[in-house]
């Protein structure tokens with residue numbers, strides 16, 4: 001498809017350049033031949049009026065009409081040659097240019113295809129397992145009402161997870177489009193931290209985890225909703241991957257034109273080999289461990305990375321297995337030009 005689009009774009013470039021070049025050549029040719037005709041006319045006039053105006057004799061020098069005709073041919077030939085040259089050069093340059101123009105579009109289409117195939121793969125697995133559970137249940141002729149109830153309850157849990165997955169996919173697709181919410185403003189960072197902590201509090205309470213942070217008057221420039229989403233993701237992970245009764249601490253560090261928020265947990269940590277991949281879509285470090293204990297789909301950090309990029313910030317992680325992790329988010333305080 002990419003090749004087809006490239007050729008068609010090249011043909012468009014070529015047609016436009018050739019149209020301009022041919023029009024220009026025609027104008028040039030017309031101009032030259034008009035001039036040659038004028039020379040011929042003047043010569044003829046002087047020749048014919050020599051009797052009447054003898055002083056014209058001093059101007060009488062003659063260019064052979066054959067030379068004039070040959071000059072016309074040569075001009076025509078040179079212009080055709082120039083046009084063929086332009087055709088060849090423009091064809092090559094157009095092909096290169098079309099490749100360059102289409103490259104980001106091609107990459108985007110490829111990325112989208114990968115996204116669709118990853119997403120459908122992630123959705124297919126739980127759906128298939130749900131379907132086979134129902135089939136096994138229906139095949140069992142001695143099934144009891146209690147069993148049916150249990151199955152329904154378990155299925156609702158699975159459906160909830162699927163719902164979470166589809167919401168995360170939607171969120172990721174939304175941020176993939178460059179920006180989630182477009183309204184940026186300057187506000188106190190404590191506003192979004194309070195909101196994010198409020199959202200993860202039930203989960204933290206369930207694991208008896210405390211979340212602490214020194215109230216700060218630091219400001220940040222961005223979108224409140226997107227940045228709240230970002231800290232919900234990071235805090236949710238910190239809770240998910242912390243042990244019972246753990247502590248999560250948020251530090252706000254001000255620096256020139258930026259603020260850095262450090263989210264520290266004392267949880268299971270991340271292996272060195274996993275660190276370069278945790279921001280990749282659908283990546284779950286130690287899949288077996290993550291899957292059995294937690295319900296993540298490996299989308300949170302890729303969404304976080306997109307939000308940070310939209311805000312012209314950076315996100316980094318430092319982690320020691322079995323000791324804990326620190327996620328550093330650096331964001332601008334003022335509008336980035």
Ligand code: ADP
Nearest residue numbers: 237238241269278284285296297298299300301
């Ligand atoms: P998930 O939904 O699986 O948590 P994420 O994209 O949020 O997906 O995270 C990717 C992986 O990074 C997780 O599967 C987990 O292994 C690791 N991870 C993220 N945050 C932490 C953390 N605070 N502590 C330990 N591991 C983490």
